Amino acid sequence: MPELRRDPITGRWVIISTDRARRPVDFIRQSVEIKDPRNCPFCPGAEGKTPPEILAYGRKNGNRDTPGWSLRVVSNKFPALGIEGSLDREGEGLFDRMSGIGAHEVIIESPDHRLTLATMPESAIEEMLWAYRDRALDLKNDRRFRYILLFKNHGEAAGATQEHTHSQLIALPIVPKRVREEVDSAKRYYGEKERCIFCDIIRQEIETEKRVILNDSYFIALAPYAPRFPFETWILPRQHSSAFENMPTPHYSSLARTMREFFARIDSALNFPAYNYVIHTSPVGEETNDHYHWHLEVMPKLTRVAGFEWGTGFYINPTPPEESARFLREATIR
């Protein structure tokens, strides 16, 4: 008998197939292969092929936009939003619009074309997290922005157009709907109980253990109770923390270690799947609060989404999270 489960934060119900549960071998998918560094605009020596760099780490001497960097941030060559101009808001009868002001940046995480988050040194992942922070803090000075969206598309099936390892940042004059819903729901819960709902979930998950994938000093990786997708995973700070960019220094290495370990495990268990991740954090101007708990949501691309999910917000997940957590706990890293 399948089960209907409710996500306590968003209120979304999902169908979890518990009878004919799909195991890692049952998913048909393309493995992500890193093929060809030729003509790669993100490789050292090709700095002229990207817009000018906004930030670089590791270059000891030498000019901007030359090799020698260990991490590099540039504007997206095909930005979804424009950085110049004022934020004009306008009504059109019933409708509302504003000018598409925003920043769209690319974080090139390593000079080495062949590496991924599963194979990079932990120190490189830590550098990437510092770059996320540096860019978020800088963009928050721009009063037009309400949310700094940090995400990664890994593999063509997940929407990546370049195979060289990179993340993206979009600074927005609005708060994305899903984040707004989560923050508002967590605020209502806090109003009733004087507790953070994410802290409550972490406490319960550590007690029952069955959906815990990894548990490091400062971070925990969980399969959520009502995941929309097979092997969906949340990585959260174990102690309450409302904004990614305010993470204390010792946390960086713990998060880098957890991420590397997690991505190595999904590569092993799921044979190098494509995936997306997104950081959910408090909106600009609401960074310090007791109700919202920032986290990373990882969604491996294993199933073709049938389409009616888009139209209904209703999902069928063929793998119970207790199973996906167990597969990832038991995975041996090659």
Add this chain to the structure above:
Amino acid sequence: MPELRRDPITGRWVIISTDRARRPVDFIRQSVEIKDPRNCPFCPGAEGKTPPEILAYGRKNGNRDTPGWSLRVVSNKFPALGIEGSLDREGEGLFDRMSGIGAHEVIIESPDHRLTLATMPESAIEEMLWAYRDRALDLKNDRRFRYILLFKNHGEAAGATQEHTHSQLIALPIVPKRVREEVDSAKRYYGEKERCIFCDIIRQEIETEKRVILNDSYFIALAPYAPRFPFETWILPRQHSSAFENMPTPHYSSLARTMREFFARIDSALNFPAYNYVIHTSPVGEETNDHYHWHLEVMPKLTRVAGFEWGTGFYINPTPPEESARFLREATIR
């Protein structure tokens, strides 16, 4: 300069690229081809390959599960939910679950393997709409169900596993999140203004004309103001109507005509795209109301969704709805 637009019903903001707008020729996609009727379990003569029929139209004499039908409804062979059992609800600490009770049915819309909604006679589409109604009304007698979800996946890229033209019905003990949000938002709007928000939108769209695709006696096809996907389209009754299954008899032929015309136009303009559609209607027990306006949402599958959309509820749409409406108005039907 791109534009941020807000959907007045869901409150969702989307980015609309207005500069480098993508026209129909710019989308890379696979055309849906109807290839092979061999071994098709939905063709006449193969009735034994499906679960026993629940409903059939057009069979003059002859037994159940034999040829001679013009439309046939069967249970899904691989149902997402189980029909037998009681609806047990249970808490697990913070979490809520219930048994996965539901109906999952397949509506085989025509005996002819080669037809689609763009090529079927209007009378066959009308029959399909009557079958939607008959099954919805029957399932609403089951007190366990709160929502009757009617949808169609057309083409492999949209999740269809059979190419023979068919729709699906899922009866659910919960209301899908997206529908619940729309109904609640429409109710708030009505509470403030004593008007249906969809009726207001239809009035404004008929006046400005630029997003209207088709306008028949009882139905209108619109490109919504803030669509998530290129060529997303809503088909709505022009007069207020809160539940699909209570549609008055003369409306069936008008909706069938509008649907056939619309799908013929997207086949022509977009070269036989895959698509999904979903009917949004009032939940069971709230059918008659002044605030919610049932409609059909069509989403052609033209772009690969990059993935961060799943994690944020935030969308980038490369085609303004004014453009998509114009392309579809100007399309010549082959």
